[in-house]
Amino acid sequence: MLRYFLKRLMFLIPVLLGVSVVIFSIVHLAPGDPAEVMLGPSATQEEISNLREQLGLTKPLYVQYGIFLKNALKGDLGRSIKSNAPVVDEILERFPVTLTLAVLGMIFAIVIGLPLGILAALKQNTWVDALCSFFALVGFSIPNFWVGLMLMLLLSIYIPILPSSGFDSWKNLIMPTIVLGIQTMAVIARMTRSSMLEVIRQDYVRTARAKGISDRLVLTRHILGNVLIPVVTIAGIYFGHQLGGVVITETIFSIPGLGRLIVDAIRAQDYPVVQGGVLFFALCVGIVNLLVDLLYAVLDPRIKAQYRAAK
Amino acid sequence: MNKFRTAALALLLALTFCLPAVAVELRLAQVADVSSLDPHKVSDIYSANVIRQIYSNLVQVNEDMEIVPDLAEKWENPDDLTWIFHLRKGVKFHNGEPFTAAAVKYSIERIKDPKTASPGATHLKEVASVEVLDDYTVKIVTKHPFAPMLMSLTRYETSILNEKAVEAAGADYGSKAAVGTGPFKFESWSRGDKVVLVKNADYFRGPAAIDTVVYRGIPEDATRLVELESGGIDLIPGNFPYQEFANIEKNDKYLTYKVPAMSTLYMGLNTEVKPLGEKLVRQAMNYAVDKQGIVDAVYFGFATPSRGPLSPVIWGFDPARKAAYPYNPEKARELLKQAGYADGFDMTIYSDNRTERRNAAELIQAYLAEVGIRARIELMEWSALLSTSAKGIGGAFMLGWTGTGDADGGLTPVYHSANIGSSNRFRYKNEALDALLEKGTATLDQEARKKVYAEAQELIVEECPLVFLISQELLGASTSKVKGFKLYPNMISPLYSVTLAE
Numbered sequence: 177m178l179r180y181f182l183k184r185l186m187f188l189i190p191v192l193l194g195v196s197v198v199i200f201s202i203v204h205l206a207p208g209d210p211a212e213v214m215l216g217p218s219a220t221q222e223e224i225s226n227l228r229e230q231l232g233l234t235k236p237l238y239v240q241y242g243i244f245l246k247n248a249l250k251g252d253l254g255r256s257i258k259s260n261a262p263v264v265d266e267i268l269e270r271f272p273v274t275l276t277l278a279v280l281g282m283i284f285a286i287v288i289g290l291p292l293g294i295l296a297a298l299k300q301n302t303w304v305d306a307l308c309s310f311f312a313l314v315g316f317s318i319p320n321f322w323v324g325l326m327l328m329l330l331l332s333i334y335i336p337i338l339p340s341s342g343f344d345s346w347k348n349l350i351m352p353t354i355v356l357g358i359q360t361m362a363v364i365a366r367m368t369r370s371s372m373l374e375v376i377r378q379d380y381v382r383t384a385r386a387k388g389i390s391d392r393l394v395l396t397r398h399i400l401g402n403v404l405i406p407v408v409t410i411a412g413i414y415f416g417h418q419l420g421g422v423v424i425t426e427t428i429f430s431i432p433g434l435g436r437l438i439v440d441a442i443r444a445q446d447y448p449v450v451q452g453g454v455l456f457f458a459l460c461v462g463i464v465n466l467l468v469d470l471l472y473a474v475l476d477p478r479i480k481a482q483y484r485a486a487k
Numbered sequence: 488m489n490k491f492r493t494a495a496l497a498l499l500l501a502l503t504f505c506l507p508a509v510a511v512e513l514r515l516a517q518v519a520d521v522s523s524l525d526p527h528k529v530s531d532i533y534s535a536n537v538i539r540q541i542y543s544n545l546v547q548v549n550e551d552m553e554i555v556p557d558l559a560e561k562w563e564n565p566d567d568l569t570w571i572f573h574l575r576k577g578v579k580f581h582n583g584e585p586f587t588a589a590a591v592k593y594s595i596e597r598i599k600d601p602k603t604a605s606p607g608a609t610h611l612k613e614v615a616s617v618e619v620l621d622d623y624t625v626k627i628v629t630k631h632p633f634a635p636m637l638m639s640l641t642r643y644e645t646s647i648l649n650e651k652a653v654e655a656a657g658a659d660y661g662s663k664a665a666v667g668t669g670p671f672k673f674e675s676w677s678r679g680d681k682v683v684l685v686k687n688a689d690y691f692r693g694p695a696a697i698d699t700v701v702y703r704g705i706p707e708d709a710t711r712l713v714e715l716e717s718g719g720i721d722l723i724p725g726n727f728p729y730q731e732f733a734n735i736e737k738n739d740k741y742l743t744y745k746v747p748a749m750s751t752l753y754m755g756l757n758t759e760v761k762p763l764g765e766k767l768v769r770q771a772m773n774y775a776v777d778k779q780g781i782v783d784a785v786y787f788g789f790a791t792p793s794r795g796p797l798s799p800v801i802w803g804f805d806p807a808r809k810a811a812y813p814y815n816p817e818k819a820r821e822l823l824k825q826a827g828y829a830d831g832f833d834m835t836i837y838s839d840n841r842t843e844r845r846n847a848a849e850l851i852q853a854y855l856a857e858v859g860i861r862a863r864i865e866l867m868e869w870s871a872l873l874s875t876s877a878k879g880i881g882g883a884f885m886l887g888w889t890g891t892g893d894a895d896g897g898l899t900p901v902y903h904s905a906n907i908g909s910s911n912r913f914r915y916k917n918e919a920l921d922a923l924l925e926k927g928t929a930t931l932d933q934e935a936r937k938k939v940y941a942e943a944q945e946l947i948v949e950e951c952p953l954v955f956l957i958s959q960e961l962l963g964a965s966t967s968k969v970k971g972f973k974l975y976p977n978m979i980s981p982l983y984s985v986t987l988a989e
Contacts, residue, residue, distance in 0.1 A: 208870025432679030
């Protein structure tokens with residue numbers, strides 16, 4: 177198991193290298209440069225080239241990449257062009273915010289989505305099922321910035337119980353959590369429902385029922401464990417998705433997270449922050465995928481057995 | 488044990504209620520968080536607003552954009568190249584260091600040092616030397632006679648810094664430390680979220696009425712409005728959405744602020760591209776566009792058609808100027824025919840993706856079509872638009888110009904042929920205009936200067952290397968308990984005299 181884990185961890189290295197090359201190229205090959213943005217429309221050619229030199233942008237691209245990579249391996253992602261703060265500091269300062277949001281969003285999605293899916297499957301083809309499915313469909317279809325604005329109107333103005341933006345207390349987290357989790361919630365609900373319906377018809381469930389085990393026990397012992405595997409896959413994929421969705425949520429609710437940092441940096445052509453931020457995101461998604469894989473083993477003894485066999 | 492805890496808690500509670508009145512806190516929301524509080528290294532208006540509260544300059548502008556004393560009490564010109572400033576005594580930096588002439592010398596030299604790569608260096612490029620005559624007298628010598636000197640020294644980019652504070656903070660200056668002589672002291676900055684300032688009790692004009700200022704960056708228009716409505720913030724000092732302003736003006740729960748902006752929006756024409764090099768064609772385009780239509784449709788009425796290349800709040804604007812090229816499609820067609828383009832021509836309008844500019848470009852496209860000019864719109868990234876247009880773009884481009892508050896900053900970078908390749912994006916060359924602009928920069932007598940610039944404005948309108956569009960208004964709003972706030976045309980409004988009613 178440990179060896180498998182380490183092997184998978186090694187796989188992350190080429191992935192991150194690839195990401196670094198791609199993001200470096202995109203950032204540097206896109207038109208415009210930070211010197212121009214910083215100095216604005218009144219800058220002279222001389223001022224722009226002076227600043228470019230200061231920023232180390234006059235060296236050939238492969239040299240710049242080499243320097244970036246060498247420093248990155250030492251854990252130094254450079255300094256922000258805009259604020260002059262170390263990029264690592266900026267990321268570490270903001271990552272906890274984003275992680276909190278993403279985790280809360282996922283908890284919200286599972287806590288609401290899973291029971292919704294189970295309920296729909298158990299009451300298949302009744303009005304309960306229709307209602308749950310409708311709820312899931314709506315949750316998936318409405319754009320989350322719209323949900324955000326509507327929640328804000330409702331809970332900050334009409335019934336003023338929650339602050340609409342910022343990041344000062346737990347109250348600030350409620351609306352963003354809902355906005356961030358609502359799509360994943362819908363996906364989990366639908367996935368759970370279809371997965372349940374499949375498992376319910378399995379022979380072992382019928383056998384269990386036939387043995388006279390109570391419905392409740394059948395559900396918790398025999399059905400849920402098997403339902404969870406596809407749900408965990410989806411949740412894992414959507415966790416990465418949520419890290420991305422955080423950009424919109426953080427912008428609407430003006431939350432100082434990693435997503436907003438990167439968007440602001442893209443606007444200002446702040447190369448080091450964009451590169452460092454995206455690389456960090458890639459690392460996070462990679463780790464989450466790894467954790468999901470490991471979680472399979474915990475949930476499904478068959479997979480665990482495969483790991484053993486692979487040894 | 489438990490009893491003891493209860494007693495302690497009760498005591499704590501009692502103490503809380505006995506505390507004196509809560510500190511007065513003013514909360515503002517801007518579109519973005521600051522990028523740095525080192526005035527010599529930033530170029531964005533949101534940082535500038537916060538910098539304005541922390542630092543002082545030698546001279547400042549008031550709400551009418553007139554120059555008034557700040558750290559310098561008075562000044563004189565013994566000759567056309569020399570500026571002597573007599574400084575205020577007894578001023579202290581926030582770190583306790585006394586303010587003297589040495590700080591002026593240090594600050595100006597830091598801005599000019601190529602290693603600083605200061606966006607503000609351009610304002611001081613005429614400065615040849617700074618000399619400390621005594622602790623409270625400083626002499627600045629310029630390379631050529633440079634009339635816009637005072638306006639340059641009012642800019643936030645030329646704020647006066649303390650050498651010890653800058654050295655002590657090193658690379659963290661501007662993010663973890665910011666030391667000035669202004670009415671508010673830097674307290675903290677949570678990046679991406681907010682900057683907190685506290686009152687400077689030793690401010691040389693006396694302490695401000697507000698104890699704490701919180702500047703938040705809220706990028707979404709709708710969120711900013713919800714925050715104002717729900718009481719999360721007190722004041723939106725600019726960038727209020729145009730389409731919402733009429734509504735909030737009617738609501739007496741709020742105070743609204745409206746001033747003409749220093750900036751103008753125009754459609755620049757690359758005069759090296761056919762047929763935009765021909766004056767008749769350019770004039771025809773100017774007549775073809777209904778500026779009032781843009782004011783109404785894009786700015787919801789909160790703008791005025793341009794009265795030439797300068798906004799009316801810029802020093803040196805000629806008040807005799809009327810709206811440039813009133814809408815007249817008939818005349819436009821006639822001029823096109825005269826120029827030999829009776830059937831019109833094809834052209835491209837480049838713009839970045841900002842809503843107002845894109846919408847204005849679309850309207851212009853429609854107006855031009857009416858007189859037979861077939862324009863297509865191409866959207867570009869902002870920085871790409873800046874660099875491509877500096878090198879010569881393949882047609883017309885949507886751009887705004889703010890300048891420095893002085894006619895020189897509003898005209899010379901944009902129209903002088905020496906700036907072709909950088910800020911003269913029209914790539915327009917006219918020797919008569921060059922001569923006028925040079926004369927304007929070198930004439931220290933302000934009344935004589937005004938006449939020179941009036942002539943220059945007339946010439947630019949006649950030659951029109953651009954399509955004059957509009958001067959927008961700056962809009963702001965606050966809750967009704969905010970008193971004494973004034974929105975400045977340069978969008979950098981001091982909070983020193985603001986008070987909060989209960």
